[in-house]
Amino acid sequence: MPKTKELLSFQYDNFKIEIPVVTLRGEGGDGPTAAITAGIHGCEYTGIFSLLKLASELDLKKLKGTLKLITIASLDAFEKRNMFVSPLDGKNPNRYFPGAQDGTFTNELNFRLMQAIQGADYYLDLHAGDLVEALVPFTLFHKSGDNEMDGKALAIAKHYNLPNICSSTTGGKWADDGTTYANVAKAFNIPAVIAEVGGFGQLDAKAVEIHTEGLFNVFKHMGNIEGTPQPFIEQTRFNDMVWLYTKNKGFYYNEITIGDEVKKGDRMGTLFNYFGDVVETLTAPADGRVLFRTTSPAMTEKGLIAGIGIRGE
Ligand SMILES: [Zn+2]
Numbered sequence: 001m002p003k004t005k006e007l008l009s010f011q012y013d014n015f016k017i018e019i020p021v022v023t024l025r026g027e028g029g030d031g032p033t034a035a036i037t038a039g040i041h042g043c044e045y046t047g048i049f050s051l052l053k054l055a056s057e058l059d060l061k062k063l064k065g066t067l068k069l070i071t072i073a074s075l076d077a078f079e080k081r082n083m084f085v086s087p088l089d090g091k092n093p094n095r096y097f098p099g100a101q102d103g104t105f106t107n108e109l110n111f112r113l114m115q116a117i118q119g120a121d122y123y124l125d126l127h128a129g130d131l132v133e134a135l136v137p138f139t140l141f142h143k144s145g146d147n148e149m150d151g152k153a154l155a156i157a158k159h160y161n162l163p164n165i166c167s168s169t170t171g172g173k174w175a176d177d178g179t180t181y182a183n184v185a186k187a188f189n190i191p192a193v194i195a196e197v198g199g200f201g202q203l204d205a206k207a208v209e210i211h212t213e214g215l216f217n218v219f220k221h222m223g224n225i226e227g228t229p230q231p232f233i234e235q236t237r238f239n240d241m242v243w244l245y246t247k248n249k250g251f252y253y254n255e256i257t258i259g260d261e262v263k264k265g266d267r268m269g270t271l272f273n274y275f276g277d278v279v280e281t282l283t284a285p286a287d288g289r290v291l292f293r294t295t296s297p298a299m300t301e302k303g304l305i306a307g308i309g310i311r312g313e
Contacts, residue, residue: 001025012108020070024060034222037126038071041084042075042081050212050215054067074093086106093180099113114187118188133200133292135196139162139164140165142167150167156218163233167313168240173242179194241310252305256268259290261288264287267281287310
């Protein structure tokens with residue numbers, strides 16, 4: 001069968017895990033196997049829709065090798081419109097890879113996702129800004145220290161052709177322990193990249209197009225589709241991220257724009273308490289570019305304000 005559609009289903013204690021998978025087997029010859037996930041965060045729609053379109057529209061005669069598309073990885077979060085975390089246990093799946101069979105929903109889901117990804121030659125994880133998150137398009141890959149593997153991941157990130165490329169490490173300021181891509185890279189020794197385009201929980205047509213172009217560019221680079229990849233756009237490299245948090249809860253008034261270049265100490269916004277007193281002035285913790293920010297003014301204690309990419313290769 002060139003195209004199979006499966007709803008993988010696992011009963012586990014009181015909950016059921018369902019994972020929709022479309023497998024496209026090329027009729028155009030041999031090529032690598034790509035595993036691609038979207039919807040690890042249930043309200044990041046641009047990546048999900050690019051995979052649904054790919055499943056529906058790709059001419060298999062033009063495909064070499066295999067594409068395994070996990071179209072909505074966190075189906076419960078998608079169906080409940082639950083941003084960032086699972087509605088069943090409140091965990092962010094992208095912090096609990098590689099998962100485990102320990103009786104909690106997210107760990108079990110991640111364990112099953114890892115099983116579905118296993119066997120691939122490379123891995124892509126499609127994201128966007130969630131319901132209250134705005135971002136400039138960026139790719140993210142794990143730097144392992146193995147130059148050959150890191151070079152392959154960087155090449156895939158470059159071919160996705162977004163303006164910002166950030167690498168992360170296990171011990172960095174933004175440690176990538178628990179993420180999809182770092183754990184897939186480590187467990188299966190394959191290149192793995194996250195791509196982030198779009199945001200605010202919007203199904204923005206342009207963002208879907210950018211994801212789709214990125215996918216096809218990578219398919220050409222990896223040999224899944226015939227053709228020459230598009231030339232690279234201008235790409236800025238970052239080798240770490242710093243995430244900025246409030247200390248207190250309150251109403252946050254943002255004073256920056258995504259993509260802004262900030263210097264350490266630059267003012268980023270103000271946190272008010274519920275009586276209009278300024279309780280915190282937030283400043284940039286480092287020099288860099290604002291890659292994403294939270295758009296909602298409602299901040300919990302230790303509320304996430306923004307992520308700043310730190311330049312470096
Ligand atoms: Zn995400």
